[in-house]
Amino acid sequence: MSSQVDRSRRGFLRTVGGAAATIAAGARASAQAPQAGAGARVNGLVAPPLDVVRWGLVGLGERGAMHLEALLRIEGCEVTALCDPWAPALGQAVATLAKAGRRPAAAFGDGQRDYLRLLDRPDVDAVILSTPWEQHVEQAVATMRAGKHVFIEVPAAVTLDECWQLVDTAEATRRHCMMLENVCYGRDELMVLNMCRQGLFGDLTHAEASYIHDLRFQAKQIEWGTGSWRLAHYERRDGNVYPTHGLGPVAQFLDVNRGDAFGTLVSMSSPSLGLAQYAAREFPPDHPRNRARYRCGDMNTSLVKTARGRTIMVQHDVSTPRPYSRHNHVQGTRGAFAGFPSRIAVEGRTDVHKWDTDMAKWYADFDHPLWQRVGEVAQKVGGHGGMDFVMLWRLVQCLRKGLPLDQDVYDAAAWSAIAPLSELSVARGGSVVDVPDFTRGGWRTFTPLGIVS
Amino acid sequence: MSSQVDRSRRGFLRTVGGAAATIAAGARASAQAPQAGAGARVNGLVAPPLDVVRWGLVGLGERGAMHLEALLRIEGCEVTALCDPWAPALGQAVATLAKAGRRPAAAFGDGQRDYLRLLDRPDVDAVILSTPWEQHVEQAVATMRAGKHVFIEVPAAVTLDECWQLVDTAEATRRHCMMLENVCYGRDELMVLNMCRQGLFGDLTHAEASYIHDLRFQAKQIEWGTGSWRLAHYERRDGNVYPTHGLGPVAQFLDVNRGDAFGTLVSMSSPSLGLAQYAAREFPPDHPRNRARYRCGDMNTSLVKTARGRTIMVQHDVSTPRPYSRHNHVQGTRGAFAGFPSRIAVEGRTDVHKWDTDMAKWYADFDHPLWQRVGEVAQKVGGHGGMDFVMLWRLVQCLRKGLPLDQDVYDAAAWSAIAPLSELSVARGGSVVDVPDFTRGGWRTFTPLGIVS
Numbered sequence: 001m002s003s004q005v006d007r008s009r010r011g012f013l014r015t016v017g018g019a020a021a022t023i024a025a026g027a028r029a030s031a032q033a034p035q036a037g038a039g040a041r042v043n044g045l046v047a048p049p050l051d052v053v054r055w056g057l058v059g060l061g062e063r064g065a066m067h068l069e070a071l072l073r074i075e076g077c078e079v080t081a082l083c084d085p086w087a088p089a090l091g092q093a094v095a096t097l098a099k100a101g102r103r104p105a106a107a108f109g110d111g112q113r114d115y116l117r118l119l120d121r122p123d124v125d126a127v128i129l130s131t132p133w134e135q136h137v138e139q140a141v142a143t144m145r146a147g148k149h150v151f152i153e154v155p156a157a158v159t160l161d162e163c164w165q166l167v168d169t170a171e172a173t174r175r176h177c178m179m180l181e182n183v184c185y186g187r188d189e190l191m192v193l194n195m196c197r198q199g200l201f202g203d204l205t206h207a208e209a210s211y212i213h214d215l216r217f218q219a220k221q222i223e224w225g226t227g228s229w230r231l232a233h234y235e236r237r238d239g240n241v242y243p244t245h246g247l248g249p250v251a252q253f254l255d256v257n258r259g260d261a262f263g264t265l266v267s268m269s270s271p272s273l274g275l276a277q278y279a280a281r282e283f284p285p286d287h288p289r290n291r292a293r294y295r296c297g298d299m300n301t302s303l304v305k306t307a308r309g310r311t312i313m314v315q316h317d318v319s320t321p322r323p324y325s326r327h328n329h330v331q332g333t334r335g336a337f338a339g340f341p342s343r344i345a346v347e348g349r350t351d352v353h354k355w356d357t358d359m360a361k362w363y364a365d366f367d368h369p370l371w372q373r374v375g376e377v378a379q380k381v382g383g384h385g386g387m388d389f390v391m392l393w394r395l396v397q398c399l400r401k402g403l404p405l406d407q408d409v410y411d412a413a414a415w416s417a418i419a420p421l422s423e424l425s426v427a428r429g430g431s432v433v434d435v436p437d438f439t440r441g442g443w444r445t446f447t448p449l450g451i452v453s
Numbered sequence: 454m455s456s457q458v459d460r461s462r463r464g465f466l467r468t469v470g471g472a473a474a475t476i477a478a479g480a481r482a483s484a485q486a487p488q489a490g491a492g493a494r495v496n497g498l499v500a501p502p503l504d505v506v507r508w509g510l511v512g513l514g515e516r517g518a519m520h521l522e523a524l525l526r527i528e529g530c531e532v533t534a535l536c537d538p539w540a541p542a543l544g545q546a547v548a549t550l551a552k553a554g555r556r557p558a559a560a561f562g563d564g565q566r567d568y569l570r571l572l573d574r575p576d577v578d579a580v581i582l583s584t585p586w587e588q589h590v591e592q593a594v595a596t597m598r599a600g601k602h603v604f605i606e607v608p609a610a611v612t613l614d615e616c617w618q619l620v621d622t623a624e625a626t627r628r629h630c631m632m633l634e635n636v637c638y639g640r641d642e643l644m645v646l647n648m649c650r651q652g653l654f655g656d657l658t659h660a661e662a663s664y665i666h667d668l669r670f671q672a673k674q675i676e677w678g679t680g681s682w683r684l685a686h687y688e689r690r691d692g693n694v695y696p697t698h699g700l701g702p703v704a705q706f707l708d709v710n711r712g713d714a715f716g717t718l719v720s721m722s723s724p725s726l727g728l729a730q731y732a733a734r735e736f737p738p739d740h741p742r743n744r745a746r747y748r749c750g751d752m753n754t755s756l757v758k759t760a761r762g763r764t765i766m767v768q769h770d771v772s773t774p775r776p777y778s779r780h781n782h783v784q785g786t787r788g789a790f791a792g793f794p795s796r797i798a799v800e801g802r803t804d805v806h807k808w809d810t811d812m813a814k815w816y817a818d819f820d821h822p823l824w825q826r827v828g829e830v831a832q833k834v835g836g837h838g839g840m841d842f843v844m845l846w847r848l849v850q851c852l853r854k855g856l857p858l859d860q861d862v863y864d865a866a867a868w869s870a871i872a873p874l875s876e877l878s879v880a881r882g883g884s885v886v887d888v889p890d891f892t893r894g895g896w897r898t899f900t901p902l903g904i905v906s
Contacts, residue, residue: 202726202730203724203726203730205723205724205726205727205750205751205752205773206723206751206752206754206770206773214805214806264882264883266719266721266756266883266885268719268756268758268764269764270658270659270762270763270764271656271658271761271762271763273655273656273658273786274658274786277655277656277786297658297764298658298659298784298786299658299659299764299784301659301756301764301766303719303721303754303756303883305721305882305883308724309723309724310723310724311721311722311723311750311752311754313754313766317659317784320658320659320784320785320786320789321786321787321788321789321798321799321800321805322784322788322789322798322805323798323805323806323807323808324806331752331770331773331775332773333726333727333730333751333773333774334774335774335775336773336774336775338775345774345775345776346774347774352667352774352775352776353667353776353777354776355776429717429758429885430717430719430756430758430885431884431885432719432882432883432884432885
């Protein structure tokens, strides 16, 4: 694949899905001509359309295996290369391909840096990184430098420096660099994005996002599984180390990076007690999980003030026994949506003193065209209620049609940056920290997401 | 009534209510001997028991009228004096007394300062202030100096200086100074207090409180009603101007002022749009509500870090069309309770990945003795689901039996102080502000609330 972007394809328009489903991102993005040369902004970036997207998958654990399964169900995809240093995971992926009757992929499993050989292959157009968080940026930078698009599991980056590395490299190489924030493709999230764009909630003032998920069981994953590396983060960090699942959708609701921007942040953490008590109960006294000292507060709450003065509350809690939530809340001068369970109050349409929890009738009016197009298939495939499949389906379409993606490198950087910024604020007793403007002022003129026609 | 406190009554114990309902506040409070003389701390303060509590009511609007109705239903109460400068309210209260066949009360309605004549009366033991927020402290200080106990509607004070005036005056006069935080007497709040004391949620780490109540209709109260004075606060202040309904109960859950203390606070407000848009829709362009400039952000979110490191998120929103909530959330290492609707997850008792919303079975095990004693009557009387009546019933019992109150002047000050502190933090872009320690270090040794036996 050429490393030159075919700029003549900017503005390329295609109608997909139902009659109302013009996904006009290309048209809107064309309003901003990127500056020429390396370092020019990559908002609205389009790449030459690919008839078939040839995928390399790096990291084939729980998440990578799911992506593989989904890609096998999407037209116009070929999986040409697989990489994981853990032999059982690599073997399982090879077997999955064989079972699906697909051509064998090149397999790379010789240690942590064998992914570099995958990047050398000319038959790989795009790479999905489903590796531990701390490996993302090194791998993503190498991928873009190899001339390939990169799709990174959440969070895209762990430190602010890493966030800038992604931005700088994407601008220099003009490759797509998208964080795989699957929740942006949930049915309700897409519907609410639709409703926000249609002004249903009036002028938006405030949003709430969270990742509240009792993951203490991951402490039992010692040699394999997410817990085998994730718990180390709780030992050395205190803040919201995993903000993007809740934050991504509400950032899109509020046009963050496209008319508004994260401005400042404050953050406070509760004591860190949950994991230690869990370990004390579940493991022998001399077990590594009991020898560990956990720093990450059970509940972290951060507040973000946007450039336009709106507020976002963001929470993280993975060590308290309580039900799952991403909050998924947005409100404006005419109403509000809240999640878990989904519920709506809209002036003129509902009694705003009671939540309406009957989503069926809201889907009838506001279901997103993208969901209408592929939601049924997505739900059959599974993967977080279908959102995983919708996401991959959508980005394959964008790559095949030469459309800008719905999440760009500025989103990956800004959403991921909340983690290190929360750590910084917590370490400073809740002090205000500035959120870097990864768009370098571009948010003032970047146009809203094209995903809603 | 003597202005001297009968210290011999400290440690006085009475059993009220059901067999299990030992309300042992007196016994516990006796662990802290107050320092002698004016200025000594008033935690656990007891006053000589009163056979009959003779009440003066200052402010007879919506709230004062409700208190009057409730007091008429509680044994051992006499309403001896009434005060309101607004003749219709005073007349209505006089009529209420007559209709109940009670002895007429002295009536004071000659302007804003006629309450001072009420305070001169020797037949008044205790005064309830249901006046606009900005009048509370001047009136409360005068009440205590007149040797009477004072009970103040929420918030007790508007500024930090006013909070200190309450503390200093209560310590100097050794009168009860309690904020009437009725929500602390809600059935679920009392039950959760019970559950917290019994360790059901493990070690508590985090709580959430809010006052989310669409009160835009109050803009139509021009000459009379809460709106006639409350909206002025939204014009000159930006922060959480009304924090205590949500905060009081969770402060009790966390033993704030009795083993823990508010430490620092950060606060951010959203734009202020709701009231202006409401006024534009509901009033002519030249109406005072349209000439006003509203400053108070529609949603204010504050974070409090306690001395023991716990976190409390506190929100205020009275101008967004969305359903009511006080959040009423508390969580610990073994589970969580959340409100609106009430729901529970407790390790070992429920599947913690699903909220249990069936309160009936929790009442069976954890209903508070105080609610068991008077809840049935309270619900018949009404007033926010009975909490108003339970509160007044409880404080009348305390006054009649010479027991310490469940909320003291330190609580009134600390809970109210969140308002001016949030304004300060908002004005400083979300900077950290220290919460004054109104107990002057006493929180380290003050014993927990006695209300739970």
